[in-house]
Amino acid sequence: MPSILSVNIGRPLRQRIPAGRPTGIHKQSVDVISVADPGPKRVVDGAGVSGVDGDHVGDGRHHGGSDQAVYAFAREELDEWGRTLGRDLTHGMFGENLTxxxxxxDAAEVGDIWVVGTSVLEVRGPRIPCATFADRLGERGWVKRFTAHGRTGAYLQVIEPGEIRAGNRISVQRSGSGVDIPRLLRAFTGDRDAARAVIDSGVLTGARREELLARLG
Structure with missing residues (x-):
């Protein structure tokens, strides 16, 4: 049955990118995490706001907030990348809060509900790779390579706050929205047909819908 293998948080650490600003991408496994809706994406005291208590978000303009409150990535994908890259990838290596x-x-659809631990989460979209992620991996051409692979893991919104720990089972309630993680990734990375299909589906609202419409021109 689907379950949580590891829960991870990132303490602020200096990294080459972004220069002079701490990042929380260096995740470490902990016993338990507390999750809650952090509210809109914003910058507070120079950092973003995470949905995971104690988890640092270095770039509040592009990360954090309700739609990116919690990040989940499959251990199977980490293992596949480990074989491809010829290196061991620990839990949290890709910056995920939930391994x-x-x-x-990546088969999750926007609007799917995950009941895990004492919390309720909702799938909101893909992870868009950035320079900080590339610097963390130290692999040449990583942003393009990861994007082309199309399996980015999922960002989740916190519907009901609670605690999550390793070993918790994940109960999935399918939304039937028809917009899975790879399709939404393609929509936000230049595939105009995918963008139109996502807009027509009605799964996006507010700022995210406006952003996608702007990309369509």
Missing amino acids: TIDLDV
């Missing part, structure tokens, strides 16, 4: 097992995270 899952026995769950195809």
Whole structure:
């Protein structure tokens, strides 16, 4: 049954990118995390706001907030990348808060509900790779390579706050929205047909819908 293999948080650490600003991408496994809706994406005291208590968000303009409150990535994908790259990838290596097992995270559709631990989460969209992620991996051409692979894990919104720990099972309630993680990634990275299909589906509202409409011109 789908479950949580590891829960991870990132303390602020200096990294080459972004220069002079701490990042929280260096995640470490902990016993338990508390999750809650952080509200809109914003910058507070120079940092963003995470949905995971104690998790640092270095770039509040592009990360954090309700739609990116919690990040989940499948252990199976980490293992596949480990084989491809010829290196061991620990839990949290890709900056995920939840390392899952026995769950195809990238088959999730926008609006799917995950009941895990004492919390309720909703799938909101893909992870768009950035320079900080590339610097963390130290792999040449990483942003393009990761994007082209199309399996980015999922950002989740916190619908009901609670605690999550390793070993918790994940109960998935499918939304039937028809917009899975790879399709939304393509929509936000230049595929105009995918963008039109996502707009027509009605799964996006507010700023995210306006952003996608702007990309369509």
